[in-house]
Each structure stands twice: as structure tokens, then as C-alpha cells.
Amino acid sequence: xxxxxxxxxxxxxxxxxxxxxxxxxxxxxxxxxxxxxxxxxxxxxxxxxxxxxxxxxxxxxxxxxxxxxxxxxxxxxxxxxxxxxxxxxxxxxxxxxxxxxxxxxxxxxxxxxxxxxxxxxxxxxxxxxxxxxxxxxxxxxxxxxxxxxxxxxxxxxxxxxxxxxxxxxxxxxxxxxxxxxxxxxxxxxxxxxxxxxxxxxxxxxxxxxxxxxxxxxxxxxxxxxxxxxxxxxxxxxxxxxxxxxxxxxxxxxxxxxxxxxxxxxxxxxxxxxxxxxxxxxxxxxxxxxxxxxx
Ligand SMILES: [Mg+2]
Numbered sequence: 429x430x431x432x433x434x435x436x437x438x439x440x441x442x443x444x445x446x447x448x449x450x451x452x453x454x455x456x457x458x459x460x461x462x463x464x465x466x467x468x469x470x471x472x473x474x475x476x477x478x479x480x481x482x483x484x485x486x487x488x489x490x491x492x493x494x495x496x497x498x499x500x501x502x503x504x505x506x507x508x509x510x511x512x513x514x515x516x517x518x519x520x521x522x523x524x525x526x527x528x529x530x531x532x533x534x535x536x537x538x539x540x541x542x543x544x545x546x547x548x549x550x551x552x553x554x555x556x557x558x559x560x561x562x563x564x565x566x567x568x569x570x571x572x573x574x575x576x577x578x579x580x581x582x583x584x585x586x587x588x589x590x591x592x593x594x595x596x597x598x599x600x601x602x603x604x605x606x607x608x609x610x611x612x613x614x615x616x617x618x619x620x621x622x623x624x625x626x627x628x629x630x631x632x633x634x635x636x637x638x639x640x641x642x643x644x645x646x647x648x649x650x651x652x653x654x655x656x657x658x659x660x661x662x663x664x665x666x667x668x669x670x671x672x673x674x675x676x677x678x679x680x681x682x683x684x685x686x687x688x689x690x691x692x693x694x695x696x697x698x699x700x701x702x703x704x705x706x707x708x709x710x711x712x713x714x715x716x717x718x719x720x721x722x
Contacts, residue, residue: 444707
């Protein structure tokens with residue numbers, strides 16, 4: 429008889445952890461544990477997935493917002509950023525707009541906004557320095573989990589629609605930019621301490637993450653023998669991030685549901701296998717993957 433991991437893993441038995449199909453979750457964990465560490469890869473979203481919301485205000489400085497804290501940023505950029513945010517939220521959190529429509533609208537919005545980055549006198553070093561000053565917070569347990577995944581050579585991919593340079597800076601600040609960590613996100617193109625725009629023409633947003641794989645042959649090559657994936661995110665769009673990866677056998681999708689989204693628990697349970705509400709830790713993930721380390 430196979431192990432009842434859902435019962436065994438204490439962290440899955442908290443009232444803030446939900447599953448729509450317990451048997452499916454157990455079968456996925458059984459297959460992933462049986463596959464072992466050499467068959468596993470992990471894919472994380474960054475903001476509000478690896479980072480913590482402020483427990484009092486329910487806010488945090490995102491990888492996107494970190495740029496506005498750089499002392500050299502111009503008022504012109506700040507104005508464009510505010511306009512972007514004002515336009516972004518009514519699309520992302522509007523239940524009347526279909527997923528496909530959202531994707532197209534957000535791509536266009538990002539594309540227009542990216543123009544405002546050009547000429548901003550912010551260097552990579554300034555971003556590194558700012559990351560140490562804004563007091564970013566990782567979820568409790570993130571440093572330990574990343575250290576364990578590094579020790580066991582399990583590839584960790586962070587896919588984010590924020591700014592890749594900010595994520596890199598925050599990881600460096602916490603000393604967790606291990607060799608097994610890769611970041612696919614929107615990186616700046618710098619020239620002499622001035623941002624020239626974004627490096628890639630495909631801009632990642634919260635809804636188009638599963639479209640990026642045809643542009644990532646090197647990463648696909650790196651993980652081609654790893655057919656089991658644990659996906660962790662906090663947006664509905666994060667759940668499908670691994671859907672375009674070839675030769676996958678098992679994907680366990682874990683979602684953090686924060687209070688601020690308009691989506692309901694049942695919306696989350698439609699796309700994630702495990703949904704965690706209002707948690708500031710990565711304990712559930714650690715509770716599952718520790719069985720793979722053994
Ligand atoms: Mg997020």
C-alpha cells in the first residue's frame with residue numbers, strides 16, 4: 429500500500445491549507461517522492477510567493493516597486509509607474525475579463541510602460557544597494573529551503589513578471605543566489621549606469637508565463653531529465669507556468685491565496701492542487717520536499 433503523505437505531512441493538515449482532491453494530491457506526492465531528487469525541479473513565482481506580506485499592512489515592496497526606491501529614479505518614471513499600476517489592477521483583478529483577454533491587455537500595457545524605463549539613470553549597483561535598504565522580507569523558511577535545494581542539486585527556477593535585477597539583488601542580499609537558482613524575468617539593459625530598456629522583447633507578466641518556454645532552450649536542456657515539478661505561486665496565472673515544458677510526468681501545483689485578490693478560494697482550487705491561505709511561511713513546501721531529500 430502506498431504511503432498516505434497527505435496524512436503524514438503535518439503542514440498539510442492545518443485549517444488554512446485546502447485541497448480539492450486529496451487523493452490526487454497524495455498520488456502526486458507519492459510519484460514525486462518515488463522519482464527522487466534527481467527527477468525533481470522546482471518553479472517559483474517571486475513576489476508574494478517567496479516574499480512575505482507585511483503582517484500588519486498586508487503590503488510589501490515588490491521586485492517591481494523596488495525601482496521606485498532607487499534615489500536616482502526620475503519623477504517622470506514615477507508618474508508613468510503610477511499610471512501603469514492604476515491601469516494594471518482593474519485588468520488583473522477584473523472577473524469580467526477572460527484570461528486570454530487579460531493576457532493580451534497586460535502585454536500591451538507592459539510594452540507601453542517599458543518605454544518609460546529608457547534613460548533612467550539607475551545603475552545595477554544602485555539596485556543592489558537599494559535592495560539592502562528597503563528591508564525586503566522573504567517568507568519564513570525560504571533561506572533554509574533554498575539551501576536544502578542547493579545541497580541536493582535540485583534546480584530552482586524563479587519566473588517573475590516583475591524586475592529580474594531586483595530579484596537578483598534581493599537574493600544576493602540574503603545570500604541565496606545559489607548555482608542551482610535561475611531567474612527568468614524582465615531584466616534591464618544597462619549602458620554606463622543608465623537603463624536602456626528591457627533586455628528581452630518578450631515581457632513576462634502574471635498571465636503569460638507558460639508562453640516563455642520556446643524562448644528558453646538552454647533552461648529546457650538543463651532540466652530535460654527532470655519530469656517531476658513542484659510549482660509554487662500566488663496568482664492564478666502562476667499555476668500554468670510549467671504547462672509548456674515537454675516530457676513532464678507530474679506537476680504538483682501549490683498556491684498562496686492572499687486576502688487582497690478578488691479571486692475566491694474556489695477559483696484557486698480550480699487551478700492549484702494545494703491552496704494555502706494567509707501564511708507567511710514556506711513550511712508546506714518544506715514539509716513535502718523533505719521526503720524527497722531523505
Ligand atoms: Mg506573485
